[in-house]
Amino acid sequence: GILDRTRTRRRKVLPRSRRMDDWKVAGTKKGSLPVSVEKRPCGKKVTIIAHITHRESLLTSLKRKLGSGGTLSESQHDSIELQGDHVGRISAFLMSHPNKLQGVQGCGPSARAREEKQRQRD
Numbered sequence: 178g179i180l181d182r183t184r185t186r187r188r189k190v191l192p193r194s195r196r197m198d199d200w201k202v203a204g205t206k207k208g209s210l211p212v213s214v215e216k217r218p219c220g221k222k223v224t225i226i227a228h229i230t231h232r233e234s235l236l237t238s239l240k241r242k243l244g245s246g247g248t249l250s251e252s253q254h255d256s257i258e259l260q261g262d263h264v265g266r267i268s269a270f271l272m273s274h275p276n277k278l279q280g281v282q283g284c285g286p287s288a289r290a291r292e293e294k295q296r297q298r299d
Contacts, residue, residue, distance in 0.1 A: 200235035201277050203228035208282035210271055214262050224263045227256040242270060 205211050211227040229235055232249060236257045240247050243266060247259040259267070271277070275284040 198234070199231040200238075201230045201279055202226065202235070202271060202281075203230075203279045204281035208280060210268055210278075210281055211256075212264050212267050212271070214264055221260070222262040224259045224261065224267060225250065225256055226259070226267060227253065229255055229257060232257050239267065239270065243267075 202211065205228070213225050213227075215223050215225060217223055226235070226239075232255065236247050236249060236259075239257075239259060243259065243261075243263050245260045245263065247257060250256040250258050271281075272284055278284050
């Protein structure tokens with residue numbers, strides 16, 4: 178029956194270049210996360226993340242995490258678009274992966290060392 182087919186379905190193994198952990202996000206010139214919201218003509222909001230390498234893997238991860246649709250941006254070749262206003266959730270997701278961020282203030286090794294020193298003082 179239908180259940181038998183779904184149980185025997187095998188997952189496709191992606192090549193090394195397209196696995197879920199290969200993405201990186203570079204910060205803006207001022208050192209913040211490159212996450213913004215645009216309002217489209219029909220009143221729909223779209224969250225845009227820029228400066229991404231291996232953007233297919235990040236898009237897949239975020240679509241699963243947020244439960245919303247998204248696409249690779251056609252106008253900019255280093256960004257993705259996600260349906261809805263998800264700036265806070267995306268920022269939290271990106272900051273939880275500090276080794277995937279490049280040039281973002283507050284997530285490098287020096288920032289972690291400062292946090293540990295403050296904890297020891299308190």
